[in-house]
Amino acid sequence: LARRDLPGHGPMLFTTPGTTWYNLGQAGVEAILARRFREKRLHIRAQEDLEQVAQHILDKDLDDFCWSLDFDAEFLERWFSNGFLPICSRLAGSGSSGSSAEPLYVLLPKLHRQRCLLWPWHTLRVDRGAKKRSKQFRISADAAFPQVVDGCMEQHGESWLWPPMRELISTIFNRQQAEREQRRERGEEEASAEAAQVQAQAEVHSIELWTESNELVAGELGIMCGTMFTSLTGFYRQAGTGTVQMLALAGLLISSGCECWDLGMSMDSKVAMGAANVPRCTFMTLQRQLRRSRTVQLPRGSGREGGAAGTSAHDAIAHVVSGKSKAAEAPGSAVASSAGGAPGVAQKVVDDCCSDAASSSIGLNVQSKVTGEVAGAPDAPADGRQRESACCIAL
Numbered sequence: 001l002a003r004r005d006l007p008g009h010g011p012m013l014f015t016t017p018g019t020t021w022y023n024l025g026q027a028g029v030e031a032i033l034a035r036r037f038r039e040k041r042l043h044i045r046a047q048e049d050l051e052q053v054a055q056h057i058l059d060k061d062l063d064d065f066c067w068s069l070d071f072d073a074e075f076l077e078r079w080f081s082n083g084f085l086p087i088c089s090r091l092a093g094s095g096s097s098g099s100s101a102e103p104l105y106v107l108l109p110k111l112h113r114q115r116c117l118l119w120p121w122h123t124l125r126v127d128r129g130a131k132k133r134s135k136q137f138r139i140s141a142d143a144a145f146p147q148v149v150d151g152c153m154e155q156h157g158e159s160w161l162w163p164p165m166r167e168l169i170s171t172i173f174n175r176q177q178a179e180r181e182q183r184r185e186r187g188e189e190e191a192s193a194e195a196a197q198v199q200a201q202a203e204v205h206s207i208e209l210w211t212e213s214n215e216l217v218a219g220e221l222g223i224m225c226g227t228m229f230t231s232l233t234g235f236y237r238q239a240g241t242g243t244v245q246m247l248a249l250a251g252l253l254i255s256s257g258c259e260c261w262d263l264g265m266s267m268d269s270k271v272a273m274g275a276a277n278v279p280r281c282t283f284m285t286l287q288r289q290l291r292r293s294r295t296v297q298l299p300r301g302s303g304r305e306g307g308a309a310g311t312s313a314h315d316a317i318a319h320v321v322s323g324k325s326k327a328a329e330a331p332g333s334a335v336a337s338s339a340g341g342a343p344g345v346a347q348k349v350v351d352d353c354c355s356d357a358a359s360s361s362i363g364l365n366v367q368s369k370v371t372g373e374v375a376g377a378p379d380a381p382a383d384g385r386q387r388e389s390a391c392c393i394a395l
Helices: 020-038 050-060 073-079 126-135 145-156 163-186 241-256 266-272 280-290 313-329 345-355 361-369 384-394
Strands: 002-006 010-015 085-090 105-112 114-117 137-141 202-213 216-223 226-236 260-262 274-281
Touching: 002 345, 020 105, 020 137, 050 073, 073 163, 073 216, 085 163, 105 163, 114 241, 114 266, 114 280, 126 137, 126 241, 126 313, 137 216, 137 241, 137 313, 145 163, 145 202, 163 202, 202 241, 216 241, 226 241, 226 280, 241 313, 260 280, 260 345
Parallel strands: 226 260
Antiparallel strands: 002 010, 010 105, 085 105, 114 260, 114 274, 137 202, 202 216, 216 226
């Protein structure tokens, strides 16, 4: 596999040299894909402003997906930083045979109509069995990135982690880790996005769960942008270790100052943990607020070569339990900062969303969906587009 670069445009097609796709060139492939996707999906190039793209999708109520042929690390970082979840799709050959030996890889950034969030933290449910089992494990961050990628592929196949996506994510991770190490050596503190009046940069992370004998049994890939963590994909190798890993990760996120855990697409297992769906416009408002803060730094683990990796998973989960208790003791602070229990940015977004419509059914439904409070308003419209429009009115 190789990229076909065009002067002034950077890396474009990611396909096999000599194949039909490769010989067609960028313009030819884009024409084929434009006919395939029509107007349902926006075609986005690397030079475009993704903040404006996101706003256009909101304003026009467009499809979840965009598409692009631009496989570039900086471009992928910007997708993450603007709230998109980019996946990579593999298309078969362009000829009549549709040969799989002639694959073309297409970037499909997604901005979900409904986003599944664990927010605020007191909604998280702690499984007692997982808490008990957690005494056998340790949790770490960024200790074994390549092994976590392998674990995800081992469980799910290549799926969206096709070669170009693996290459880009690995490139971003390695560069960001090297930059962080250089800052440490110089004794520099992390720059505050708010002070610099710029949005925070999305940072790639791996999360690992280890046994006492230092065996990697579960993990996931994720993105931290400001004070929001987004889970991308994960794996587990022993029954029950996936739940332990997620609960222990919640403890790391809370203790590090993270305000919101973005779980992407809704699933029964996520809802069982206490997550809830919010409309796209609510998610984007929240994401834009939280990325203004300094990007949360997760505690790094040492990995296999350095002996015991990370910290006690049981202690991390205990931090979750402690945080839930503090939230219960302070009814006015549904989302508390890690330092002292003051209302965080996430709760302020909820308050702002509902303040102008506090007496309306729209405002009450936004509040009840997000905070889990019981409201006397009727249910929101069943149709996702209607519900999103209603929320935008409240915003």
